[in-house]
Amino acid sequence: MGLRERKKWETRQALSWAAVRLAVERGLNNVLVEDIAAEVGVSPRTFNNYFSSKAEAISARHLDRGRQIAAALRARPADESLWEAITHVAVSHAGPDDQRPDPEWTAGVRLMTSEPSVQGEFMKASAAAESELAVAIAERIGADAERDMYPGLVAAAVGAATQVAIQHWLRSDPPVPLTPLLRDALDQIAAGLPQPPTG
Amino acid sequence: MGLRERKKWETRQALSWAAVRLAVERGLNNVLVEDIAAEVGVSPRTFNNYFSSKAEAISARHLDRGRQIAAALRARPADESLWEAITHVAVSHAGPDDQRPDPEWTAGVRLMTSEPSVQGEFMKASAAAESELAVAIAERIGADAERDMYPGLVAAAVGAATQVAIQHWLRSDPPVPLTPLLRDALDQIAAGLPQPPTG
DNA sequence: GATGAAAATTGCTGGTCACGCAATATTGCC
DNA sequence: GGCAATATTGCGTGACCAGCAATTTTCATC
Structure with missing residues (x-):
């Protein structure tokens, strides 16, 4: 560069x-x-x-993170199953696995999701990242993202899982680490949603 | 009233x-x-x-539609399975089933999804609708949307399916009706995404 | 109907923003 | 060291959004 x-x-x-x-x-x-x-x-x-806009500036880091996920997916070994690869990549980018999430990061995420004038840009960033993820997925499985909905669906589902996991993570009191939540969410989607988790 | x-x-x-x-x-x-x-x-x-904002005004109709879906879910017979009910409600609100989608509606959707300054509000509207849908889902299955991710996940997944279906619908040339796309997307999610659709 | 309280509409205004344009400064290449 | 490309900056404009206070409209009650 x-x-x-x-x-x-x-x-x-x-x-x-x-x-x-x-x-x-x-x-x-x-x-x-x-x-x-x-x-x-x-x-x-x-x-x-x-x-x-201010909102776009604030959301820029989120966008970068999302892009990194798409890039990371491309770097996963080819013999790994798609879903394995995705889970690994998504979880490993969800921040540290320990009990104490970085308070600055938490505050930033809370800002992006709670301030109305930022929410929109935040979601746009997510969507852009999902879009790139969809392309990466299509490449990996040899599909055409233009014609086939599957790559887009997987990408959007990952986004949805992330979104819901973050939401619950922000709500959690006492605070819990994000990664288990995200893994759980992805597993539920993988299992097929019509069946509520046993419990 | x-x-x-x-x-x-x-x-x-x-x-x-x-x-x-x-x-x-x-x-x-x-x-x-x-x-x-x-x-x-x-x-x-x-x-x-x-x-x-202008963007919010434009997105208002979309928000209303989303709210109607949540309301419609509550009105479904209780003996219907959750996913059946959701599929029915979502599909039946996706516009007419015939080959000729209302061009005005098409133009409106295209506006909301293509104009950057509206996209954000459009997504906020979707999110708000999903949030209400999650509550309705939680009620229906007797879960606590605060504590359990499942209702939120289902709602977000429906949103994701809708989003992807709309995207492909807007791209389709020659134009195809939206409802089959949406039904397909929902089915794929229901089946569990790790398995690409047989084809 | 008339009346009064509640609520909606309106005009005004101040602060901020986002961008086009043209001038200036900086960078990187030869 | 000089030149072309590119980035930064200042200025000006048009628009937006919300707070406030005044005015008009609505509705419930008499």
Whole structure:
């Protein structure tokens, strides 16, 4: 990657990070685009060259995570079953497996899912990631994502599982780690939803 | 329903409808809030009492549809299995079963899914509807939606199926009816996704 | 019907945002 | 070191969204 692109990438990251941090600290409506730009040392106009809204800046990290999942799927061994590969990739990207989730990350996720003006962009980011995931899935199983719904369905189902798992994770009191929830959700979907889990 | 609420409901519908119609005709950026308000014969300020953005107004009808699905599920006979009931309800709300989908509706859906500034609100509407659907599901099977992920998962899966079906439906050329696609998507999810459909 | 309380509509306004455009500064290549 | 490509910036504009207070409309009660 050229120096030029590297620097662009860095400013982008810095802006996104600053947006999240400030919004978590003060609440989103107490953060002006101007503040975020100042934090990074860049003009407000430049902020808008990178992101078309505060919400988009905040959601950018989420989008990157999603893209990483699609990329990671491509890197899984070819002899692994599709669902195994997906489960592995999704779970391993769901953060650390230990009992203490990073409080900053938690706060960021809570921000994205609770603040109405960010929710939309958050979901758009999820959808974009799912879309790339669908392509990766189609490649892996040799299907045509344009013609066949299956890759899209699997991707969307993974997104749905993630979404529900996160939701319950944020609600959990006392806090529980995310990964078991996600694994559980994926398993339920894999089992076919018509049968409620035995219990 | 009192006359008061009825009138509010009517203006709300009128605003939403006008927003969609104008945006489809001219393109969203050529429609001002002022225009929508004028179309309905109401002040621009009043528009914002009903909706906090053009995008929200456009998505309102989609939200209503989703809510109807949740309501319809509650009305299904109790001896029907959950998945049967859901399939029936979802499919029967997916528009007419014939070959010629209402072009206005098609245009509206295409608008909501293609225009970036509406996508977010569109997805928020879907999420809100899914959330209500989850509650209805929990009631039906006697589960606690707060504690158990299953209702949320089923609701999210239905949303995912709908989303993917719509996507393929919009892409289809020559146009195909939506309902078979939706039924297919739901069936695939019901069957458990790890097994690609035989073919 | 008339009346008064509750609620909806409206105009005004301030703060913010997002973007087009043109000028300027920076970068990377030769 | 100079040049072309690209990034940053400042400025200006049009639009949006919400708070507030005033006005109009609705509805329940007499």
